[in-house]
Structure formats: structure tokens, C-alpha cells
Amino acid sequence: MITTVIGNYPKIPDMPAPGKWRSAVEKFQKGQLTEAELHQVEDEVTLEAIQDQVDAGVDLITDGHIRWDDGQTYFARRLRGLSINGLQRYFDTNIYFREPVAEGEIAWVEPISVRDFEFARQHSPRPVKPVVTGPFTLAKLGRNTHYPSGREFVLALARALNAELRALQAAGAEIIQVDEPALCQHKQEYPVFAEAMAALVDGVRAKKVLCTYFGDVGGVYPQLLQLPFDVIGLDFVAGYRNWDVIARAPFTKTLMAGFLDARNTRLETVDEIKGAVRRITSIVPPDRLMIAPSAGLEFLPHGVAKKKLERLVEGTRAASQTLKGVRA
Amino acid sequence: MSLPLLPTTAVGSYPKPASLIEARRKFARKHLSKDELTELERRATREWIQIQEDAGMDLLVDGEQYRGDMVAYFADEMEGFAIAGLVRSYGNRYYPKPVVVGPVGRRHPVTVEWFKYAQSLTSRPVKGMLTGPYTIAEWSFNEHYPTRRELVLELARAIHQEVMDLQHAGAKYIQIDEPAIHTRPEEDFALAVEAMDIVTDGVSAYTVSHICYGDVPKIYPAMLKLAVNQLDLALKNEEFALLETFKKAPFTKDIGLGVVDAHSHRVESVEEIAEGIRRTLQVIPAKQIFISPDCGLKTRMTEETVGKLRNMVEATKLVRNELTGTREHGNAATRVR
Numbered sequence: 001m002i003t004t005v006i007g008n009y010p011k012i013p014d015m016p017a018p019g020k021w022r023s024a025v026e027k028f029q030k031g032q033l034t035e036a037e038l039h040q041v042e043d044e045v046t047l048e049a050i051q052d053q054v055d056a057g058v059d060l061i062t063d064g065h066i067r068w069d070d071g072q073t074y075f076a077r078r079l080r081g082l083s084i085n086g087l088q089r090y091f092d093t094n095i096y097f098r099e100p101v102a103e104g105e106i107a108w109v110e111p112i113s114v115r116d117f118e119f120a121r122q123h124s125p126r127p128v129k130p131v132v133t134g135p136f137t138l139a140k141l142g143r144n145t146h147y148p149s150g151r152e153f154v155l156a157l158a159r160a161l162n163a164e165l166r167a168l169q170a171a172g173a174e175i176i177q178v179d180e181p182a183l184c185q186h187k188q189e190y191p192v193f194a195e196a197m198a199a200l201v202d203g204v205r206a207k208k209v210l211c212t213y214f215g216d217v218g219g220v221y222p223q224l225l226q227l228p229f230d231v232i233g234l235d236f237v238a239g240y241r242n243w244d245v246i247a248r249a250p251f252t253k254t255l256m257a258g259f260l261d262a263r264n265t266r267l268e269t270v271d272e273i274k275g276a277v278r279r280i281t282s283i284v285p286p287d288r289l290m291i292a293p294s295a296g297l298e299f300l301p302h303g304v305a306k307k308k309l310e311r312l313v314e315g316t317r318a319a320s321q322t323l324k325g326v327r328a
Numbered sequence: 329m330s331l332p333l334l335p336t337t338a339v340g341s342y343p344k345p346a347s348l349i350e351a352r353r354k355f356a357r358k359h360l361s362k363d364e365l366t367e368l369e370r371r372a373t374r375e376w377i378q379i380q381e382d383a384g385m386d387l388l389v390d391g392e393q394y395r396g397d398m399v400a401y402f403a404d405e406m407e408g409f410a411i412a413g414l415v416r417s418y419g420n421r422y423y424p425k426p427v428v429v430g431p432v433g434r435r436h437p438v439t440v441e442w443f444k445y446a447q448s449l450t451s452r453p454v455k456g457m458l459t460g461p462y463t464i465a466e467w468s469f470n471e472h473y474p475t476r477r478e479l480v481l482e483l484a485r486a487i488h489q490e491v492m493d494l495q496h497a498g499a500k501y502i503q504i505d506e507p508a509i510h511t512r513p514e515e516d517f518a519l520a521v522e523a524m525d526i527v528t529d530g531v532s533a534y535t536v537s538h539i540c541y542g543d544v545p546k547i548y549p550a551m552l553k554l555a556v557n558q559l560d561l562a563l564k565n566e567e568f569a570l571l572e573t574f575k576k577a578p579f580t581k582d583i584g585l586g587v588v589d590a591h592s593h594r595v596e597s598v599e600e601i602a603e604g605i606r607r608t609l610q611v612i613p614a615k616q617i618f619i620s621p622d623c624g625l626k627t628r629m630t631e632e633t634v635g636k637l638r639n640m641v642e643a644t645k646l647v648r649n650e651l652t653g654t655r656e657h658g659n660a661a662t663r664v665r
Contacts, residue, residue, distance in 0.1 A: 097418065
């Protein structure tokens with residue numbers, strides 16, 4: 001049983017300091033900082049995000065997505081055929097993203113996240129998990145003015161992102177996560193989703209994580225277990241119904257269980273986490289479990305996010321001790 | 329204070345002058361007293377009242393020069409909230425997201441003094457401006473209430489008291505902003521309706537709810553159940569696509585028709601705005617329509633804001649003349665047939 005995170009992490013410290021990233025962006029926008037200087041600051045803040053995760057004791061980390069404008073733009077702006085439109089609300093959050101619009105044939109032209117993965121791996125004592133926003137979510141949060149159908153739009157994105165997964169694998173990624181929160185809102189389109197997932201991971205041998213959040217997978221479980229992924233991530237906070245859903249059929253893969261509420265500041269107690277872990281171990285054995293927050297931590301102020309990470313590790317370790325005690 | 333056909337109004341916020349932004353920074357660092365800050369906020373409020381009068385608007389707003397964020401402002405002034413820290417909204421924009429840490433409620437009236445001040449500056453009616461309970465709850469963290477429902481309904485009771493106080497202070501028009509109301513349409517819309525029932529219970533003032541960003545078609549026609557006289561909506565940012573939705577079921581309330589985009593730098597032309605109003609008239613009768621920008625204009629430059637307001641008023645006069653066959657002040661554009 002290991003601990004991990006879903007992906008993003010706060011870019012700025014708590015008040016009153018504006019933080020070096022925010023100051024740098026402001027200066028960059030005023031033309032007082034070059035792009036290279038801004039990237040330098042982003043690297044520094046990435047190292048801090050890595051350090052926070054390492055200090056907390058998280059086993060499998062990410063780079064905190066410090067360089068992501070948002071989960072869509074980061075990928076869409078470097079794929080051919082997509083333009084970036086105005087702001088839209090990100091699911092049921094008060095966070096906004098820029099809408100990607102398909103205006104021509106979508107194609108992968110260059111590695112998008114490989115440099116960032118390599119940078120994080122080089123500077124992290126712990127294994128690093130690159131994350132790619134999945135084609136289904138990109139399509140659902142985007143707009144299609146080019147393809148004759150939504151299905152063709154999703155599949156074009158899947159083929160393009162397959163090249164990104166292959167590039168990450170070639171760069172040495174042993175585990176790659178694909179985020180598909182939109183699945184929870186569009187389960188009726190599961191056949192297209194499954195088709196897109198097959199195209200997305202074609203020829204990718206690295207360990208693959210399919211991560212869902214902001215809802216449950218009732219209605220597409222246990223079909224989900226047939227998809228070509230090794231790990232399935234489920235949100236047990238917004239998707240508390242997942243407890244009932246996974247009781248319906250044996251969970252045959254590794255489960256990344258999102259137990260800590262990534263969208264509320266209330267800090268879970270060690271006992272709450274222990275309780276959730278004990279409950280899940282009656283369904284999935286510990287060696288097929290990853291314990292995580294319910295979503296990326298950037299919904300929280302920095303101080304709270306850091307405390308949640310510490311509590312995640314503390315609670316999971318306490319649960320492991322108890323389980324060992326039970327077996328001994 | 330009767331309003332003309334197609335009354336012109338605004339959603340709430342206007343940009344703050346640079347001197348006020350600087351003063352707010354100084355105040356945050358305790359380099360400026362509360363009184364000094366208030367004086368600058370009052371000056372900015374006077375300027376915006378003047379600008380709105382000069383533009384020829386009918387139903388004014390105070391411009392919210394004294395607010396940072398529409399939720400944090402109420403959280404700061406009410407019982408039960410703390411500020412957790414900054415949370416990203418988009419890009420490098422952050423907002424101080426409140427946390428509910430105890431029972432919520434009013435310590436004292438929140439907006440009444442500002443309403444009275446703004447109304448004292450003009451003979452035209454000024455709207456009382458509140459943030460609704462669903463939005464305050466949705467845009468706060470909750471560490472206290474076991475369920476969202478309990479928090480929303482408790483906030484609804486507090487905002488109801490504020491509505492009654494505004495009415496008592498002479499407000500004839502009261503707006504309750506609920507931009508987050510369609511966050512979870514399937515799960516929560518009934519709760520949002522129940523909350524608004526509480527907020528406007530027994531109120532005789534004319535009530536408005538501004539709703540923006542998000543999937544309005546998903547809550548239409550259910551949104552017509554909200555206990556307010558008018559729903560104020562952003563039509564322009566999607567080029568009046570919502571009119572198709574309104575054709576499916578009659579729009580039974582008044583509409584605050586957003587005719588200029590609040591998030592573009594471009595000042596729409598008089599003719600372009602007039603065309604939007606004319607298109608709407610084919611779907612909703614004129615007597616049900618108020619003319620407004622899409623949303624609060626606080627993120628626009630002052631010149632852009634003034635340009636948009638002026639053209640909005642001119643376009644409205646143009647269409648009004650087409651409807652009534654009369655000319656206002658003798659300077660309205662010649663009718664085009």
C-alpha cells in the first residue's frame with residue numbers, strides 16, 4: 001500500500017506573500033521578465049512542490065503541474081489543429097480554464113510534457129508520475145468545429161495523445177496517469193470512451209493509471225475493469241457512491257483510492273483515514289492499493305494542501321501498522 | 329421613480345480607479361486607515377453614479393467600489409467565516425476563499441450604509457446588491473455544517489434579513505446574485521429554489537437574480553421557479569444563443585438582458601447592441617425586458633466600461649423609438665426602415 005497524489009499542487013504560498021510565481025507572471029506580462037526567466041521561476045516552484053511531497057513522505061509524486069495553465073490548455077496549445085478560446089467553468093468548481101477548439105486535423109507535433117517529466121525525475125528522490133489529460137475529457141471540455149462527429153473528435157485526440165504517452169515512455173516513464181474526470185458526467189458515452197482509451201494506450205507498455213474524479217463510476221463498473229489500464233483511480237469524496245459501486249463486482253486491478261477531500265479545508269483525522277483504509281482493504285488487498293486525495297490539491301490554499309499531504313501519509317501508515325498487527 | 333420601457337441598468341461591479349486599488353493595497357498593509365480608504369471608496373462611488381447618470385441609465389448600481397470579491401466581502405462582514413488563503417481562479421488570478429468555521433449569520437447590516445449613500449447621490453433608483461446564499465456556500469469551504477443544505481438555508485435566513493433591511497432603507501429594487509446556482513443542477517437546484525424562497529419571503533421590493541457562467545439551458549425552464557421578479561442573464565457572450573432555449577418554454581419573468589460582453593475589450597457598436605435587443609423582442613415581449621451588460625464590469629478598463637454603457641443606452645433608445653414611434657430629446661438616431 002503506497003501513498004500518491006492526483007496531480008496539481010498550489011503554486012503560491014499563503015497570504016500575505018504574493019509568491020515568486022505570481023510576481024514573475026505579473027512581471028512577464030508587463031515585459032519586465034523574459035520567457036526564459038519565467039521558466040526559471042517555474043522550475044524553482046516545481047522543486048518546492050516536489051520537496052513538499054517528499055517531506056510529507058508521499059511515495060509516488062508528480063511535479064505539481066506548476067507549469068500548467070490548466071489541464072486542457074497545457075496539452076491543447078501544443079497539439080496541431082486546436083486553438084484556445086475563452087474561459088469556461090471547470091466542472092462544478094469555481095476554477096476556470098480556456099476552452100480548446102478543434103479547427104483542423106488534430107496532430108501531435110512535438111513532446112508536450114516530456115521535458116517537465118524529465119526535470120522532475122532528475123530532481124526527485126521519489127518516483128515521479130507524469131499525468132496526461134485524457135482525450136475524452138479534452139473533447140468534453142472543448143469544442144469541435146472540424147470533425148463530423150463527437151466520436152471522431154475524441155478519437156483524433158486519442159491518437160494524438162498516444163504519441164505523447166509513447167514519448168513519455170521513451171523518456172523512461174514507468175507509470176503514466178491519464179485523467180478522465182469527464183467520464184463521471186458522461187457515462188452514457190462509455191462505448192466511445194472505451195474506444196478512445198484503446199487508441200490512447202496502443203503500444204504503451206508502461207504501467208497505466210486511469211484516474212476519475214468529481215463523481216462515481218456507477219453504470220460503467222465493472223466494464224471499466226476491461227480497459228487496458230493497470231490502475232483505476234476513484235474519488236470516494238464527491239464519488240462517495242463508489243463504495244457501493246465497487247462492492248458489486250470484484251475489483252481486479254490496483255485501486256488508487258481518493259479518500260482525502262481535495263476540495264475542502266477541513267483536515268481529515270488519522271482515525272478517519274484509518275477507517276477508510278480498513279474498509280477498502282476488505283474489498284481490495286493492500287498490495288493493490290494506492291491511497292490519495294480525491295483530486296488535485298490546487299483547489300486548496302498552500303498551507304492546507306501541505307497539511308493534507310502529511311495527514312494522508314500519517315493516516316495510511318497508521319492503517320498499515322494496524323493491518324500488520326491484525327495479520328501477526 | 330417609474331422606469332421607461334426597456335429600462336437600462338447594470339449587473340453590479342465597475343472597475344476601481346488606480347488610486348483606489350493602490351489604497352486597498354496600502355490598507356491591507358496597514359499603511360492607510362479605514363476612514364481614509366472609505367473616503368476613496370465614496371469618491372469612486374460618486375464618480376460611477378455620475379457616469380451612469382451621464383450615460384442616461386435608468387436604474388443604477390453603486391459599482392461595488394468597497395468590495396474585493398463578491399463572496400469574501402459578505403464572509404468578512406458576517407459571523408462564522410474565516411479566510412483560508414488564496415485559491416486560484418484562473419491564470420495568475422487568485423481569490424481569498426472563505427471557510428465556514430462556525431454558525432453563520434449577520435453581526436450587523438452588511439450593505440445598507442452603502443446603499444443609502446449611493447441612493448443619496450441621485451434621484452434615479454439604485455439597486456440593493458447582495459450575493460445569494462447558494463453562491464456564498466458554494467464558493468466557500470465548509471468545515472462546520474454537516475451538509476451543504478444546512479449551510480445554504482442558514483445563509484438564506486441571514487440574506488433575507490439583509491433584504492428586509494435594504495427594503496426598510498428605501499430600496500425599491502434588490503438584486504440577489506447567484507452566479508453559482510447551476511453548479512450542480514440535478515443535485516441541488518431544488519435547494520437553490522428553496523433558499524431563494526426564504527430570501528425573498530414577504531418582500532415587496534422588485535427582486536432580481538443575476539445568474540452567469542455555466543449551463544443555463546440545463547436549468548431552463550426550472551429557473552423560472554426562483555422567487556424573484558427578474559432573472560438577469562448573459563446573452564451577448566454567446567451571441568444570443570440562449571434565445572433558442574427561451575423559445576422552448578415561455579420566459580414568464582422579466583429578463584435582465586445582457587447585451588454587451590463583460591469579458592471582451594471591444595466596445596460593441598450601437599447598431600450591434602440594438603440588433604441583439606431586436607432579436608430578443610421576437611421571443612420576449614418588450615415590457616418584460618431590462619437592458620444590461622452581461623455581467624459585472626470590474627475586470628474592464630474604465631474607458632471600455634463607459635463606452636459599453638453609453639452604447640448600451642443609445643442602442644436602447646434607438647429600439648425604444650422603433651417600438652413607440654417617438655423620439656427622445658430630439659437627438660435619437662433617425663429611424664431606419
